[in-house]
Amino acid sequence: xxxxxxxxxxxxxxxxxxxxxxxxxxxxxxxxxxxxxxxxxxxxxxxxxxxxxxxxxxxxxxxxxxxxxxxxxxxxxxxxxxxxxxxxxxxxxxxxxxxxxxxxxxxxxxxxxxxxxxxxxxxxxxxxxxxxxxxxxxxxxxxxxxxxxxxxxxxxxxxxxxxxxxxxxxxxxxxxxxxxxxxxxxxxxxxxxxxxxxxxxxxxxxxxxxxxxxxxxxxxxxxxxxxxxxxxxxxxxxxxxxxxxxxxxxxxxxxxxxxxxxxxxxxxxxxxxxxxxxxxxxxxxxxxxxxxxxxxxxxxxxxxxxxxxxxxxxxxxxxxxxxxxxxxxxxxxxxxxxxxxxxxxxxxxxxxxxxxxxxxxxxxxxxxxxxxxxxxxxxxxxxxxxxxxxxxxxxxxxxxxxxxxxxxxxxxxxxxxxxxxxxxxxxxxxxxxxxxxxxxxxxxxxxxxxxxxxxxxxxxxxxxxxxxxxxxxxxxxxxxxxxxxxxxxxxxxxxxxxxxxxxxxxxxxxxxxxxxxxxxxxxxxxxxxxxxxxxxxxxxxxxxxxxxxxxxxxxxxxxxxxxxxxxxxxxxxxxxxxxxxxxxxxxxxxxxxxxxxxxxxxxxxxxxxxxxxxxxxxxxxxxxxxxxxxxxxxxxxxxxxxxxxxxxxxxxxxxxxxxxxxxxxxxxxxxxxxxxxxxxxxxxxxxxxxxxxxxxxxxxxxxxxxxxxxxxxxxxxxxxxxxxxxxxxxxxxxxxxxxxxxxxxxxxxxxxxxxxxxxxxxxxxxxxxxxxxxxxxxxxxxxxxxxxxxxxxxxxxxxxxxxxxxxxxxxxxxxxxxxxxxxxxx
Numbered sequence: 001x002x003x004x005x006x007x008x009x010x011x012x013x014x015x016x017x018x019x020x021x022x023x024x025x026x027x028x029x030x031x032x033x034x035x036x037x038x039x040x041x042x043x044x045x046x047x048x049x050x051x052x053x054x055x056x057x058x059x060x061x062x063x064x065x066x067x068x069x070x071x072x073x074x075x076x077x078x079x080x081x082x083x084x085x086x087x088x089x090x091x092x093x094x095x096x097x098x099x100x101x102x103x104x105x106x107x108x109x110x111x112x113x114x115x116x117x118x119x120x121x122x123x124x125x126x127x128x129x130x131x132x133x134x135x136x137x138x139x140x141x142x143x144x145x146x147x148x149x150x151x152x153x154x155x156x157x158x159x160x161x162x163x164x165x166x167x168x169x170x171x172x173x174x175x176x177x178x179x180x181x182x183x184x185x186x187x188x189x190x191x192x193x194x195x196x197x198x199x200x201x202x203x204x205x206x207x208x209x210x211x212x213x214x215x216x217x218x219x220x221x222x223x224x225x226x227x228x229x230x231x232x233x234x235x236x237x238x239x240x241x242x243x244x245x246x247x248x249x250x251x252x253x254x255x256x257x258x259x260x261x262x263x264x265x266x267x268x269x270x271x272x273x274x275x276x277x278x279x280x281x282x283x284x285x286x287x288x289x290x291x292x293x294x295x296x297x298x299x300x301x302x303x304x305x306x307x308x309x310x311x312x313x314x315x316x317x318x319x320x321x322x323x324x325x326x327x328x329x330x331x332x333x334x335x336x337x338x339x340x341x342x343x344x345x346x347x348x349x350x351x352x353x354x355x356x357x358x359x360x361x362x363x364x365x366x367x368x369x370x371x372x373x374x375x376x377x378x379x380x381x382x383x384x385x386x387x388x389x390x391x392x393x394x395x396x397x398x399x400x401x402x403x404x405x406x407x408x409x410x411x412x413x414x415x416x417x418x419x420x421x422x423x424x425x426x427x428x429x430x431x432x433x434x435x436x437x438x439x440x441x442x443x444x445x446x447x448x449x450x451x452x453x454x455x456x457x458x459x460x461x462x463x464x465x466x467x468x469x470x471x472x473x474x475x476x477x478x479x480x481x482x483x484x485x486x487x488x489x490x491x492x493x494x495x496x497x498x499x500x501x502x503x504x505x506x507x508x509x510x511x512x513x514x515x516x517x518x519x520x521x522x523x524x525x526x527x528x529x530x531x532x533x534x535x536x537x538x539x540x541x542x543x544x545x546x547x548x549x550x551x552x553x554x555x556x557x558x559x560x561x562x563x564x565x566x567x568x569x570x571x572x573x574x575x576x577x578x579x580x581x582x583x584x585x586x587x588x589x590x591x592x593x594x595x596x597x598x599x600x601x602x603x604x605x606x607x608x609x610x611x612x613x614x615x616x617x618x619x620x621x622x623x624x625x626x627x628x629x630x631x632x633x634x635x636x637x638x639x640x641x642x643x644x645x646x647x648x649x650x651x652x653x654x655x656x657x658x659x660x661x662x663x664x665x666x667x668x669x670x671x672x673x674x675x676x677x678x679x680x681x682x683x684x685x686x687x688x689x690x691x692x693x694x695x696x697x698x699x700x701x702x703x704x705x706x707x708x709x710x711x712x713x714x715x716x717x718x719x720x721x722x723x724x725x726x727x728x729x730x731x732x733x734x735x736x737x738x739x740x741x742x743x744x745x746x747x748x749x750x751x752x753x754x755x756x757x758x759x760x761x762x763x764x765x766x767x768x769x770x771x772x773x774x775x776x777x778x779x780x781x782x783x784x785x786x787x788x789x790x791x792x793x794x795x796x797x798x799x800x801x802x803x804x805x806x807x808x809x810x811x812x813x814x815x816x817x818x819x820x821x822x823x824x825x826x
Contacts, residue, residue, distance in 0.1 A: 652769040
């Protein structure tokens with residue numbers, strides 16, 4: 001985006017992949033002039049279409065099927081795949097794995113023990129005859145378990161069987177993908193060369209490369225497979241949910257690299273061990289693997305907290321010694337526009353996600369082909385050794401004093417394993433953020449949602465996007481390469497991709513004026529930039545506790561200790577939402593304050609010892625209408641609103657009751673339309689869920705989950721946090737520990753015209769949450785959900801004795817874990 005000379009020098013050129021053609025596009029690249037009639041179709045001119053060019057279409061198909069040149073996919077870097085008998089070879093290795101056979105034997109012995117106790121084995125006429133019958137029964141059990149395991153394995157494993165298939169699949173998917181993402185897939189040439197060198201070394205050592213991408217779209221794994229195929233790397237086995245294993249599509253994906261696993265394993269020991277055995281086989285054989293570090297797709301645009309399921313299997317493979325080493329490669333995939341964002345909005349508002357099926361796939365796919373969604377940018381972090389990471393972490397942990405006595409060199413200790421797993425997950429997320437590219441649509445969405453007023457003129461939009469681009473680069477972020485195209489042209493392209501359903505334009509004024517049509521969808525693109533500015537946003541929100549009071553600097557300045565305490569509180573509150581630097585609060589805070597002071601956004605007063613004593617807005621920032629300071633506030637305010645909403649909803653859980661998330665979603669909509677919420681995006685199931693999870697971690701609420709998935713979780717406010725009721729009226733009062741906690745969040749909320757009178761807001765909000773809370777309580781007691789019989793089993797209104805014991809034990813474990821983490825708490 002019109003980068004300066006320093007940016008051009010520091011930025012590696014991009015490779016643009018459009019079907020067969022790979023072109024070098026450095027940051028200073030100047031696009032050749034287009035023919036008058038060519039327009040943007042020039043980007044697609046290499047894609048043959050059957051109706052317009054049937055002969056060329058047939059020629060291209062024949063090149064892929066016959067495997068001409070690079071299309072043959074013969075000379076790949078990695079272990080041999082795509083040969084007849086590959087699946088049977090892998091299946092045999094999985095079934096013969098020691099861990100699986102040991103588990104089958106244990107399960108058979110366990111069942112024999114149960115049958116003996118229950119008298120199910122036929123009575124013996126002699127001791128020897130009994131042992132024979134027992135051995136025969138055990139053999140039957142083993143055989144039955146073997147058959148079950150074999151069936152599960154066949155459904156699970158990927159089936160790299162045919163090169164003819166993968167050649168045709170590559171051609172087909174490329175044609176489809178590039179009709180939607182018409183500007184192709186972009187990668188960094190430097191990163192690709194580095195990855196190929198790492199892959200060559202891994203091939204020699206028979207080590208796997210484990211690709212760990214972020215997950216925003218179903219296109220993610222398609223783009224990764226296309227890149228590996230085109231760049232001559234062995235395709236990875238992609239971990240996928242079995243929800244994608246529906247007719248035709250499921251088989252297609254499985255033969256292209258998908259391995260299917262259940263969303264939840266429950267207490268199925270055989271299935272859990274089977275997955276472990278398959279992971280072992282892949283890593284022992286040096287086959288590449290890909291799994292999404294966040295588990296599912298992010299519906300909010302930013303990274304989700306890591307999911308540790310597959311990572312725990314990978315870590316166990318190394319810690320057990322069954323696998324020597326593996327290479328970790330974090331991957332960032334960014335889009336000008338994500339296909340699924342409209343569906344994400346409905347899901348975040350509480351509409352249940354539809355199960356994938358062939359009809360929706362075909363109808364949705366045909367609609368996507370007519371879209372023009374810009375481009376996809378894929379970035380590969382520098383790969384690193386998992387064994388080296390483990391050794392380094394154990395060495396560090398052994399040297400740091402701990403609040404509990406743990407032998408950090410004992411890798412069989414579950415405390416050690418959990419610490420390694422958590423550190424691994426968040427390191428991968430940080431690496432993904434480090435290499436992520438900010439797309440023009442993200443810049444535009446961020447600007448539109450961080451400005452006051454209804455709309456923004458064209459000149460002002462360009463000015464703010466240019467400012468934001470500079471801030472992204474100053475923070476070490478990357479902006480997508482667009483050569484020497486004028487910034488105005490880049491913005492025009494971004495607006496075209498976003499479309500009028502997201503960004504509207506008012507013509508007939510002095511200049512075109514743009515405004516957000518769908519703030520919820522645009523927030524997806526805004527959240528793609530927030531990781532770069534989270535420290536500044538937290539400081540701005542802490543300072544806002546004084547700024548919102550109005551008046552002059554004497555009133556709006558904040559003592560350093562107050563600001564630090566509020567930043568600490570907000571950081572802890574959003575621990576599950578954002579990824580912070582590992583250097584600690586004090587270092588991050590001082591660096592952030594210094595940066596904001598250098599940018600002339602804040603002024604800092606220091607005492608005689610040069611220690612910070614007071615912080616406030618600078619005169620220059622006040623003169624500029626607080627536009628840069630407000631930018632940081634606007635980034636974090638929707639998340640503060642959502643956390644406040646979640647905290648307020650807990651007031652209604654007095655007395656204890658079962659919770660249904662959708663009821664709180666309705667509460668959120670009501671508060672928004674009455675003016676008590678500034679952001680409709682705050683009515684967000686994902687963010688609310690994260691808030692409830694944080695409250696559970698901190699002991700504000702207690703949650704009981706049944707082993708029966710049909711019984712919904714039940715929760716109650718912990719006794720020490722429970723709000724008070726008026727002894728005469730029975731109404732909730734705006735007092736107590738939970739209300740004080742809610743008010744602390746509210747102190748950083750955006751002040752709205754309908755929220756000037758705090759007492760009025762307290763009365764209105766408490767009344768709403770109490771009304772809905774009382775309704776839930778009555779339904780829980782009656783064992784009725786929403787006035788209708790639940791589809792599954794009703795959750796009992798009170799805990800059983802066993803559940804009370806489980807709850808007590810879980811509370812002790814959580815308290816121990818909080819001590820182990822040694823972090824600040826709410």
